Amino acid sequence: MSEAVLQLNKVGRTYATGVKALTVLDGAELTIDRGEMVALVAPSGAGKSTLLHLAGLLERPDAGSLSIAGIECNSLADSERTRLRRTSVGFIYQFHHLLPELSARENIALPMQIAGSSKREALARADELLEILGLGARAGHRPSELSGGEQQRVAIARAVTNRPKLLLADEPTGNLDPETSDRVFGALTELVRTTGLAALVATHNHELASRMDRTVTIAQGKIVAR
Numbered sequence: 001m002s003e004a005v006l007q008l009n010k011v012g013r014t015y016a017t018g019v020k021a022l023t024v025l026d027g028a029e030l031t032i033d034r035g036e037m038v039a040l041v042a043p044s045g046a047g048k049s050t051l052l053h054l055a056g057l058l059e060r061p062d063a064g065s066l067s068i069a070g071i072e073c074n075s076l077a078d079s080e081r082t083r084l085r086r087t088s089v090g091f092i093y094q095f096h097h098l099l100p101e102l103s104a105r106e107n108i109a110l111p112m113q114i115a116g117s118s119k120r121e122a123l124a125r126a127d128e129l130l131e132i133l134g135l136g137a138r139a140g141h142r143p144s145e146l147s148g149g150e151q152q153r154v155a156i157a158r159a160v161t162n163r164p165k166l167l168l169a170d171e172p173t174g175n176l177d178p179e180t181s182d183r184v185f186g187a188l189t190e191l192v193r194t195t196g197l198a199a200l201v202a203t204h205n206h207e208l209a210s211r212m213d214r215t216v217t218i219a220q221g222k223i224v225a226r
Contacts, residue, residue, distance in 0.1 A: 005165050006055055009067075013050050037212040069165045092188075104143070148176055160195065
């Protein structure tokens with residue numbers, strides 16, 4: 001039986017832009033199950049960032065409902081939304097945003113420590129992820145000592161260190177050459193498959209999109225199969 005991790009039900013989002021309102025999402029619906037990778041391929045301005053922000057609890061919808069792991073999020077207080085975001089949602093961006101003064105191991109461990117885990121437990125989890133991603137020998141290196149692909153794999157590990165249920169990725173390989181992109185995407189796929197994450201991956205790379213379970217786009221405010 002499938003297990004829905006992300007559910008959008010008739011979600012709407014409108015922005016005030018001076019004298020005119022801009023409706024980006026209008027009755028949008030989407031369900032992503034545990035262990036499923038969904039590619040989001042949409043033109044600039046279609047609402048890709050809005051969708052990711054809503055799914056990541058960084059914005060609230062104006063209409064409809066959004067649930068993560070069965071928890072309806074619209075009515076949650078800001079403090080509860082923050083807690084749910086920290087424990088259940090992981091983020092990967094085009095640029096890794098690693099802290100330059102910390103080692104790869106320390107960068108990965110940091111979210112767990114912020115969430116209240118002991119340093120020992122957090123570092124052990126970081127070591128586990130580094131081994132999975134083939135970076136065990138690079139654990140003590142700072143970002144400046146890592147290649148672009150290695151930095152992005154560290155960023156992937158950091159995104160899943162708290163064992164989230166939902167992973168949101170915005171052009172995670174967009175800043176990499178094709179060979180490195182393929183390697184990083186392979187690492188991301190391996191983590192999703194082995195941990196049972198639900199992943200929504202925004203990308204302009206059609207070849208990578210074709211390797212995911214399905215592809216959706218945004219058209220006239222609706223989320224539709226591509």
